[in-house]
Amino acid sequence: MNALKFNETKSMDFIAIGRLCIDLNANEINRPMEETMTFTKYVGGSPANITIGMARMGMKAGFIGKVANDQMGRFIVDYLQKNQIDTSNVVTDQTGALTGLAFTEIKSPTDCSILMYRENAADLKLAPSEVLEEYVAQSKVVLISGTALAQSPSREAVFLTLDYARKHGAIIVFDIDYRPYTWTSREETAVYYNLAAEKCDVIIGTREEFDMMERFEGNVTNDGATAGKWFDYQAQIVVIKHGKDGSIAYTKDGESHKGAIFPAKVIKTFGAGDSYAAGFLYGLMQGWEISESMAFGGAAASIVISSHSCSDAMPTVDQVKTYIDRCNNGEIVSS
Ligand SMILES: Nc1ncnc2c1ncn2[C@@H]1O[C@H](COP(=O)(O)OP(=O)(O)O)[C@@H](O)[C@H]1O
Ligand SMILES: O=C(O)C[C@@H](O)[C@H](O)C(=O)COP(=O)(O)O
Numbered sequence: 001m002n003a004l005k006f007n008e009t010k011s012m013d014f015i016a017i018g019r020l021c022i023d024l025n026a027n028e029i030n031r032p033m034e035e036t037m038t039f040t041k042y043v044g045g046s047p048a049n050i051t052i053g054m055a056r057m058g059m060k061a062g063f064i065g066k067v068a069n070d071q072m073g074r075f076i077v078d079y080l081q082k083n084q085i086d087t088s089n090v091v092t093d094q095t096g097a098l099t100g101l102a103f104t105e106i107k108s109p110t111d112c113s114i115l116m117y118r119e120n121a122a123d124l125k126l127a128p129s130e131v132l133e134e135y136v137a138q139s140k141v142v143l144i145s146g147t148a149l150a151q152s153p154s155r156e157a158v159f160l161t162l163d164y165a166r167k168h169g170a171i172i173v174f175d176i177d178y179r180p181y182t183w184t185s186r187e188e189t190a191v192y193y194n195l196a197a198e199k200c201d202v203i204i205g206t207r208e209e210f211d212m213m214e215r216f217e218g219n220v221t222n223d224g225a226t227a228g229k230w231f232d233y234q235a236q237i238v239v240i241k242h243g244k245d246g247s248i249a250y251t252k253d254g255e256s257h258k259g260a261i262f263p264a265k266v267i268k269t270f271g272a273g274d275s276y277a278a279g280f281l282y283g284l285m286q287g288w289e290i291s292e293s294m295a296f297g298g299a300a301a302s303i304v305i306s307s308h309s310c311s312d313a314m315p316t317v318d319q320v321k322t323y324i325d326r327c328n329n330g331e332i333v334s335s
Contacts (some may be wrong), residue, residue, distance in 0.1 A: 002290050003236055003251060004201065006140040007169050012086070015057040015136065017161050018145030018177075019123035020065045020076045020090065021100035029267065033105040033115060037231060041077045042309040044102050045123065047145035048272050053278025053300065053314035055083045059285065062086035064135065064161065064196055066126040066154075072099035073122065079311075089135045097122035098329045109266035109335065116181050124182070127153040128160040136164035140279065143173040144200070146209075149192040150182035163201045171207035172234075174311065175277055176205030178212055191214045198233040202284075204277055206241045223248055224256070237290065239280070241273060249290050259294030260325045263334040264302035271310030275300040281321060299324045 023044030026036040043052065048063070055061040063085055067073030069092045076099070080087050101117040118124075126148070136142060142165035148154045165172045174197055183189040193213045197203050205213075210226045227238035227250035239259075241247045248261035259276075279300030283293025299320050307313030315323070326332045 001287050002284050002293065003253070004171055004284055006171055006285060007280065008140070009061070010138055010140045010170075012062055012139040014051065014054045014061045014141045014143065014281070015139040016047040016051045016061075016066060016145065017064040017126075017131070017158060018048060018049045018148040019045035019100060019121070020063065020080075021045035021066050021102060021123065022072055023102045023104060024104045025104045025268075029106040032107055032175035033103065034044070036105065039103065040296075041075075043076050043311045044250040045100065046145060046147070046175060048076070048080070049271065049274035049310045049314065050143060050175065050277045050281075051085055052080070052083050052311045054277055054282060055085050056314045057278065057282045057317050059282065062089065062135070062139065064089045064126070064131055066091050066093050066122050066130065068093055068099040068122040070099070086184055089132055091126070091130045093122040095125065096120075096280055097125050097218055104268065104270060106268045107271075110269065112268045116179070118182060123148070124154040125152045126157045128156045129165070131157050131161050133164045136161055136170070136213060137148055137168035139156075139165075141173060141285065142170040143175060143281075144196065145175050146177045146193055146196065147179050147182055149196055150189075155192065158196065162196065166199065171202065172200045172283060173202040173204065174200035175273075176203070176209040176213070178205070178209045186212065186215060197230060197235075201231055201234055202237045202239070202281075203235055203279075204239040204241070206243070206273070210240060224250065239294075241276065243269070245274070247276070247294060249294060251290060257291045257294060259291070260296050262279055262299045262302040262323065263332050265306045265332075265335040267306060267308060269305060271304040271307075271313065272301040275314060276312055278314060282317070295324070296320055299327070
């Protein structure tokens with residue numbers, strides 16, 4: 001058992017708030033963007049990917065967000081619905097805003113980058129008045145994604161969602177999800193990230209993301225010290241991710257747990273964090289121990305980084321279990 005107490009009377013398992021975007025993933029891999037000519041379109045945006053991952057694992061999931069009033073916006077909503085994700089709090093922009101695009105460059109399995117087009121992005125136009133309290137109140141878990149704090153009115157919509165989630169007893173998860181291009185300064189970023197993190201039960205981020213949040217506190221860069229700060233606020237679990245070197249989770253009772261990593265035939269690195277979050281949160285919601293939940297997330301991540309997409313490659317529970325078995329039998333080895 002982990003220490004989190006989910007309110008089992010609620011009708012939905014998981015709701016995320018944040019961006020619904022499009023990933024355009026390079027078809028011709030192992031080359032720079034300048035030489036990449038064709039791309040495959042997928043639903044993207046980190047919180048969207050995590051929600052799709054939760055739904056694939058059988059969780060009753062929903063989303064709070066805003067999409068453009070165009071073909072891309074309709075493609076996103078349709079894809080969510082096909083994945084059994086409730087879209088009743090996904091609103092359509094009426095101001096001519098556009099869908100955020102992420103073109104991925106896959107230079108090698110370890111050298112990947114993302115070129116973002118996020119001018120006038122619809123997701124950042126979500127207003128507080130468009131977040132329905134009764135919708136938030138239904139969910140056992142509410143996940144907020146840090147990028148949604150980058151601009152008003154989305155920023156206020158997230159803080160209001162945090163208030164509703166706390167009021168109605170949800171477990172609140174903060175995926176730091178720091179994307180520098182949506183922010184105007186590192187100071188502004190750190191201020192808002194810290195204000196949000198104070199209100200969350202589970203905080204998940206990479207070492208670099210926590211470094212950004214600690215910019216006013218000298219050079220901490222020690223995982224234990226980083227996590228310790230948040231236990232004075234609301235946090236019960238703090239997870240610090242270290243790419244292919246795995247992850248470490250700290251809990252309020254002073255314990256720490258290392259996340260197992262699994263072999264992968266890596267096509268690209270992005271999507272690791274989102275699939276890890278889905279698998280980890282799924283495990284926690286089953287009442288599994290922290291390390292078992294981390295391993296489940298690690299295996300989900302290995303599946304997704306061995307695939308071309310992020311969202312579309314999100315595995316089912318059976319796929320993750322089979323993957324773990326095959327790794328344990330030596331059938332899957334790293335490329
Ligand atoms: N090359 C890899 N091989 C196996 N597992 C990986 C690899 N890269 C990432 N992972 C898994 O995915 C998790 C999250 O990856 P990370 O790169 O730290 O997150 P993000 O994608 O958010 O930057 C890691 O803790 C690890 O379990
Ligand atoms: O989050 C985005 O806007 C782009 C994602 O859809 C993308 O594929 C990605 O970067 C995934 O993030 P990660 O899991 O943190 O690597």
